[in-house]
Amino acid sequence: MQTAASITMNSRISAPPRARNQAHIRPVTVHAPDCVIYAQGERARSLYQIEYGAVRIYRLLTDGRRQIVAFHLVGETFGFEISETHSFYAEAMVNSGLTSIERPAGGQLNDRLVGVALKAMVRAQEHLLVVGRQSSLEKIAVFLMDLADRQGSTDVIDLPMSRVDIGDYLGLTIETVSRTISKLRDMGILKLHNARSIEILKQERLRLMSN
Amino acid sequence: MQTAASITMNSRISAPPRARNQAHIRPVTVHAPDCVIYAQGERARSLYQIEYGAVRIYRLLTDGRRQIVAFHLVGETFGFEISETHSFYAEAMVNSGLTSIERPAGGQLNDRLVGVALKAMVRAQEHLLVVGRQSSLEKIAVFLMDLADRQGSTDVIDLPMSRVDIGDYLGLTIETVSRTISKLRDMGILKLHNARSIEILKQERLRLMSN
DNA sequence: CGTCAAATTGACAGGATTCAAACCCTGTGG
DNA sequence: CCACAGGGTTTGAATCCTGTCAATTTGACG
Incomplete structure (x- = not known):
């Protein structure tokens, strides 16, 4: 705005x-x-x-x-x-x-x-x-998989939006968005190049979480 | 089903x-x-x-x-x-x-x-x-106000749906739906004739909660 | 009166929000 | 080239809320 x-x-x-x-x-x-x-x-x-x-x-x-x-x-x-x-x-x-x-x-x-x-x-x-139910992990997983699909299935996702945007999209606070992405990183599923560039290391595991 | x-x-x-x-x-x-x-x-x-x-x-x-x-x-x-x-x-x-x-x-x-x-x-x-954010109180308030409006603004709402239906509609469990309605009753905003018939006592307060 | 499903209530644990602080990145100016 | 400022992001700790599991109550119906 x-x-x-x-x-x-x-x-x-x-x-x-x-x-x-x-x-x-x-x-x-x-x-x-x-x-x-x-x-x-x-x-x-x-x-x-x-x-x-x-x-x-x-x-x-x-x-x-x-x-x-x-x-x-x-x-x-x-x-x-x-x-x-x-x-x-x-x-x-x-x-x-x-x-x-x-x-x-x-x-x-x-x-x-x-x-x-x-x-x-x-x-x-x-x-x-997605917004209706589901845990923050599921929401973020769905969000990232969707973005990856739409960007043409390269494993590196480029996020054009801020954490605030993601939060307002998924019905989460920015802290929860950040924490959840960090958790996925700690689980070895994601690698963060920087806040706006994320690499999916374990696509299958992410897909499982997003159902 | x-x-x-x-x-x-x-x-x-x-x-x-x-x-x-x-x-x-x-x-x-x-x-x-x-x-x-x-x-x-x-x-x-x-x-x-x-x-x-x-x-x-x-x-x-x-x-x-x-x-x-x-x-x-x-x-x-x-x-x-x-x-x-x-x-x-x-x-x-x-x-x-x-x-x-x-x-x-x-x-x-x-x-x-x-x-x-x-x-x-x-x-x-x-x-x-409604489903995106909002607490259970806000969700239920919006839901009841909407139903009241559509039934023609009588203060007595007749619920054709079960608590399970309401839960699946708002993204809540039946327990939370039930608890939230009970809380509104305890606050003096609602009166329950029975599970399927609810009277709105304080329409203004309910409207405030639903924004 | 007995049975059954739906709804309510209680106790508890886990997860999300809130408030706060530290960190990182980028652009700017010295 | 480096220091610094500012916004965005990450992390931490405490609190609150919702989901889960379980027990109880209510209401409809035979």
Whole structure:
């Protein structure tokens, strides 16, 4: 979260277009870390595809707490809303380049939109299962396995989010997040290069913990 | 959950049609308690509207746990799926009468469907926030306030679900559910007529706890 | 009245949060 | 090049809460 001033400064800076595997070229907007991409209540204009970087989707509660409902990584699309307005905030977590896909006018849902919506719903459901019960160990294990899968199964995971973000995503405090990761390290399952780069040494054992 | 034998026995017994406020008459199917309405993986044929009774929507996890993702009450519509098949189970919790609304052929979504989907998504999001953090007191408070609102703000709530159901919905054990309700009673906020009928004595204090 | 399932209550242990302190990393300025 | 400051992270100790196991109570029904 950021002040209006810095939002204006960081938000929607146009950048040189970048070629994609699609034939045509699309404009890329650059977002600095913690920069708001869209806010709760804003009109939902389009979908966003992440060219590089990472994004968090969250809601603010009346008491000031924050529930992160999703992280989105390179290549993923987010911003789908059935209603006309966004019910979440979207913020860049690191420097991120986004291309936007215009939302078709009217209530029409094309295949692309339905696909994105479906994926988002399935993710949300999985997330509910993780957050609902499970110990901190299971939560962190699921979280890391999911991230590894989505980053392309290299054993080194690069975390674009802070411990606070992870806590707000899994329903844990930052201390518990940190302690749990340390425990996995002590068990010989993880190796920490630094706080934002984790190597999975025993993928099988981690998978067992995440069920 | 129930055995196949009893499912067959209880399921989809046709009953005399019942007039609704709509001009035309629709057939009502009656479902006994714990009777499966549809199962995970089944083809999604139609939506269901509850004429009387109450329904739970849940998923089964590999380790045997059950996550209830929604309760539906009289007058509500459920069964929406973006995909072709159901990703959840639906079961009646008490004797329930349902009318079904045929799903339009093809991928077309009419206003009715979009409305139901929207409501379901918003509910799921709220649910995530509740399950994510919050103490057992907050969870139970939110749960009861929500139920009171949906039953039409009478101060007496009628619970169609068991303590096990509530636990599986909020991510708590039945003991904690029971203890928490007892604590609210001891605080003078609730009065228990019996396990399935709760009176809210101090609505404001309950609302404060649920934020 | 007896039986059975559901719900309540109690005791206890384990795990998560809270509050606090120490540590690490990175960028800045001398 | 090094010292230093600041934020983010890790670790420690105490407390509180929830889950577990067990016993008891309640309510529905034959």
